[in-house]
Amino acid sequence: MLIPGCIYIFINNYIPMGGLMIAFKKINYRIGILHSPWVGLKNFEFLFKTKEAWTITRNTILYNLTFIVIGTVIAVGVAMLLNQIRQNGARKSYQTIILLPHLISIVVVSYLVFGFLSTESGFVNNSILEPLGIAPISWYSTAKFWPYIIVIVAIWKSFGYSCIIYYATLVGIDKSYYEAAVIDGASRWKQMKHITLPGLKSIIIILTLMSISKIFYSDFGLFYQVPMNSGALIDITNTIDTYVYRGLAKLNNIGMASAAGFFQSIVGFVLVILANYIVKKIDEDSALF
Amino acid sequence: MVDNSKGFHVLTHFIMIFLAIFCLLPFALLLISSITGEDALIHNGYSFIPRAIDFTAYKYLLTDSHSIVGAYGVTVFVTVIGTVTNIILTTLMAYPLSKKELPGRNVVSFFIFFTMLFSGGLVPSYMMWTQYFHIKNTIWALIVPGMLLTAFNIIMMRTYFTSNIPDAVVEAAKIDGGSESQILTKVILPMSMPIMATLGLLVGLSYWNDWLNGLYYVTKDNLFSIQVLLNKMLLDVQFLMSTASSGMGSDLSAKVPSTAIKMAVAVLGVLPIMVIYPFFQRFFVKGITVGAVKG
Numbered sequence: 001m002l003i004p005g006c007i008y009i010f011i012n013n014y015i016p017m018g019g020l021m022i023a024f025k026k027i028n029y030r031i032g033i034l035h036s037p038w039v040g041l042k043n044f045e046f047l048f049k050t051k052e053a054w055t056i057t058r059n060t061i062l063y064n065l066t067f068i069v070i071g072t073v074i075a076v077g078v079a080m081l082l083n084q085i086r087q088n089g090a091r092k093s094y095q096t097i098i099l100l101p102h103l104i105s106i107v108v109v110s111y112l113v114f115g116f117l118s119t120e121s122g123f124v125n126n127s128i129l130e131p132l133g134i135a136p137i138s139w140y141s142t143a144k145f146w147p148y149i150i151v152i153v154a155i156w157k158s159f160g161y162s163c164i165i166y167y168a169t170l171v172g173i174d175k176s177y178y179e180a181a182v183i184d185g186a187s188r189w190k191q192m193k194h195i196t197l198p199g200l201k202s203i204i205i206i207l208t209l210m211s212i213s214k215i216f217y218s219d220f221g222l223f224y225q226v227p228m229n230s231g232a233l234i235d236i237t238n239t240i241d242t243y244v245y246r247g248l249a250k251l252n253n254i255g256m257a258s259a260a261g262f263f264q265s266i267v268g269f270v271l272v273i274l275a276n277y278i279v280k281k282i283d284e285d286s287a288l289f
Numbered sequence: 290m291v292d293n294s295k296g297f298h299v300l301t302h303f304i305m306i307f308l309a310i311f312c313l314l315p316f317a318l319l320l321i322s323s324i325t326g327e328d329a330l331i332h333n334g335y336s337f338i339p340r341a342i343d344f345t346a347y348k349y350l351l352t353d354s355h356s357i358v359g360a361y362g363v364t365v366f367v368t369v370i371g372t373v374t375n376i377i378l379t380t381l382m383a384y385p386l387s388k389k390e391l392p393g394r395n396v397v398s399f400f401i402f403f404t405m406l407f408s409g410g411l412v413p414s415y416m417m418w419t420q421y422f423h424i425k426n427t428i429w430a431l432i433v434p435g436m437l438l439t440a441f442n443i444i445m446m447r448t449y450f451t452s453n454i455p456d457a458v459v460e461a462a463k464i465d466g467g468s469e470s471q472i473l474t475k476v477i478l479p480m481s482m483p484i485m486a487t488l489g490l491l492v493g494l495s496y497w498n499d500w501l502n503g504l505y506y507v508t509k510d511n512l513f514s515i516q517v518l519l520n521k522m523l524l525d526v527q528f529l530m531s532t533a534s535s536g537m538g539s540d541l542s543a544k545v546p547s548t549a550i551k552m553a554v555a556v557l558g559v560l561p562i563m564v565i566y567p568f569f570q571r572f573f574v575k576g577i578t579v580g581a582v583k584g
Contacts, residue, residue, distance in 0.1 A: 001469075002397060005382035008438050012414075013404040019413025033416060078308065084301050096570050097309040100316075103566060103573070104559050105498035107519045111555035112315035114523065115322060115335045121548055123318055126334025156312070161577060168578040188297065220501065228523060244411050249505070254412065261410035269407045289402065 023262035027254045043259035052243060056260070060239040063147075063223075064215045067154050068208060074159050076204065079166035080196060095167070098160035106157075106221030113153060113226055141232035150237065153226055154219070162207060166200060173199040202283045213275035216240060216268045240264045316559070323347070323552035330548045346553035356510065356518060357554060364514040367431045368496040375492045376485060378438045379446055384473055386443070387450035405440045415505060430506035431514055436495065442488055445579060449484040450477065487576040490569055497562065515558050522551060 023043055025036045047053050078098070085091045101109075116123045117139040125136040139145060177195045186194070218239040227233045240260055247257030276289060318335055326341035333340060350357045385391050386398060418424045418434050454477060462472045478485070503517030513521065566573070 001381045001385050005378045005438055005443075006397070006400070008378065009401060009404060009440075011417075012433075012435060012437070013408065015417055016409025016413035017407060019409050019417060022413060022416065027416075029420070033420065078305075081301050081304055084298070085305070086298075090302070090305075092570075094305045094309055095574065096567060097312050099570075099573065099577075100563075100566065101312055103494060103498075103562055105500060105516050105519075107498075107500050107516050107523070108555050108559050110523055111519065111552065112319055115315065115318045115552065118335070121330055121334040123335045123337075127336055156315075160312070164574055164577050225520060225523070241411075248412055248415060258412040261412045265408060265410050272406050 020258075020262050020265060022254070023258040027258075039255075043255040044263075047256045047259040047263075050256075052238065053260075055235060056238050056240050056243045059223075059236070060218050060241075061215055063150060063154075063218065063239070064211065066151055067158070068211045070151065071155055071159060071162060072204060072208060074155060075162035076166050076200060078159065078163045079170055079200075080192065082163070082167050083170045083196075095164065099164060100160070101157045102161040106219065106225055109153060109157060110221070110225045110228065113149070114228070117149075140228055140230045143233050143236045146227060146233050146236045150222065150226070154222060157222075165207065166203065169200055169203045170196065205282055206279055209275040209279050213272040214268070215271060216264050218242075220245065316563075319552050319555055319559075323549055323556045325549060327549050335548075335552070343549070346549040349550060350553055350557065356513070357515075357557065359511060360513050360515045360518040361557070363428070363431070363512060364497060364516070367428070367499075367514060368493055371432045371436060371496040372489055372493040374432070375437055375442070376489055379442045379488065380473075380478075380485075382438070382443045383446035383450060384477060386447045387454075401440045401443055411505075418506065425506050426509045426512060428512060431499070431502050431512070432496075434502055434506070436492075436499065436502070442492070446481075446484055446488060448579075449481060453484075454480055483572075483575075486569075487572045487579070490572050491576050494562070515554075519554060519558050522554060 019033075022033060022036075024038055024040060025033070026039045026042070027033060028036045082091060082094060085094070114122070117125075119125060119136060119138045119140065122139070124139075129136055137145075139149075173195065178191060181191045181195060218241050220241045223237045223239045224242045224245065227237045230237075240263075244257045244261045244264070247253045247260065314337075318337060321337055321339050322330065322335040323346055324342055324344060325336070325339045326343035327345070329336075329340040329343075382401070386394060386401075388394070391397075414434065418430070424430045424433065458476060458480070459472060462476045467475065498516060500514070500516035500520050503512075503514050504520060507513065507517060510521075
């Protein structure tokens with residue numbers, strides 16, 4: 001029974017791990033990957049001499065940190081609000097609606113963004129800026145707005161998902177704590193500070209550490225498709241994933257793409273191990289392994 | 290405390306309604322723009338007020354355009370085949386692993402689990418699938434790479450088997466002379482419908498929404514799934530914009546689908562999700578919470 005699945009996992013997951021060695025090779029398709037000559041650390045030397053190496057690392061980490069901080073605050077806040085709502089129907093409707101953005105593909109998200117920001121026919125240029133007498137903005141070629149746009153889009157898409165996880169934890173907090181607190185005359189603020197937040201503490205820490213362990217990875221579509229692969233935005237939207245893709249598919253610079261990919265895999269792996277180690281220190285049961 | 294309670298609840302609803310609108314507005318813009326007449330769109334841009342209702346975009350897409358119908362076909366095929374295969378493979382992995390007496394259980398578990406920690410990444414995977422499996426421009430490119438079996442789903446299903454199916458049930462079936470495959474199909478599966486439905490929906494959704502495999506491995510347009518088609522059409526807009534600014538856009542714009550059609554295709558891409566989602570909402574929510582707690 002186990003054989004078909006194990007074969008698939010071996011091919012799909014383990015062979016590419018071995019394939020990481022191409023970061024140390026100069027690939028020549030004609031003689032094949034295995035016979036291509038070894039070049040030692042050459043690919044890495046080239047990669048780290050470029051300006052992009054710094055840009056993509058900085059972008060990937062800074063965007064992820066922003067998502068973690070803002071995303072957590074909003075998701076926890078909304079989960080608490082949701083928990084305050086007594087009407088079942090209303091609560092369920094809110095839950096359904098805020099999860100919706102999570103279910104659609106990033107390609108469709110890029111259409112939604114385009115509907116607002118398109119230079120000629122976008123809603124913002126035509127229906128907000130024009131009545132105010134402001135000249136239309138060419139959004140897809142103005143880099144300074146994009147850090148905000150990327151963050152808003154990312155939060156819009158993901159806050160419902162983490163909110164549901166936090167809400168599920170909140171529902172599990174024993175109601176008698178709150179009853180006792182009300183009898184003691186604790187205000188809503190005090191209840192939140194002394195019951196709700198401590199109840200959420202361990203799940204917040206776990207989800208945050210999970211995100212930190214993925215800090216070297218980014219949602220390819222968010223950084224490639226949503227800014228429509230616009231050249232003017234590349235400095236501000238290039239992450240390790242988009243860099244690897246462009247190196248592979250557009251520039252045919254396999255050496256650098258594989259070096260960047262290798263860098264991502266190894267550092268990502270170290271971060272997962274580290275994050276798990278820390279989770280284990282805080283709460284044995286929540287550790288991944 | 291009791292006095293301000295009502296005000297507090299009104300405020301809570303107020304914030305939640307605001308958030309709900311924030312989540313829904315972009316979809317409204319998409320939908321309304323797709324049924325607005327082309328002239329109105331060119332004049333006023335995408336807008337929440339449909340100045341001239343016009344279904345031409347949909348008529349064009351569903352009758353005159355082969356690509357959209359074809360892409361729908363590809364997506365449905367890939368979603369169905371991919372989801373069924375995925376669930377079968379996941380069950381075949383998860384069931385033996387849920388048995389404590391299985392020899393080498395820990396080794397296999399680690400073999401699966403390690404793929405969650407470490408991966409070769411895009412470049413080696415791409416080379417393997419294209420150079421050795423020659424998967425480029427075949428329908429399998431949309432089904433096989435990366436998505437057929439994931440460690441996460443195996444672990445979720447195994448956890449369900451171990452915690453929701455009592456050993457006594459399996460023991461009883463064994464005493465009655467059932468073989469392992471009979472036990473799996475006649476006893477375990479009927480008891481596992483909730484997890485099958487949850488995983489099936491999540492896997493189906495990821496196949497429906499997948500465009501990366503299409504982007505990496507497919508260049509022939511008869512193999513475009515709906516998401517890949519959407520991706521290509523948006524890049525064409527960009528192409529149009531960049532050429533229009535250098536003064537050669539006029540004859541190109543006749544070929545590229547018009548402003549309303551772009552939004553109409555996107556609507557067709559999300560419509561099935563929007564339609565089924567409210568009915569299966571609880572499965573999605575369950576999938577997320579179970580995955581987060583047990584994963």
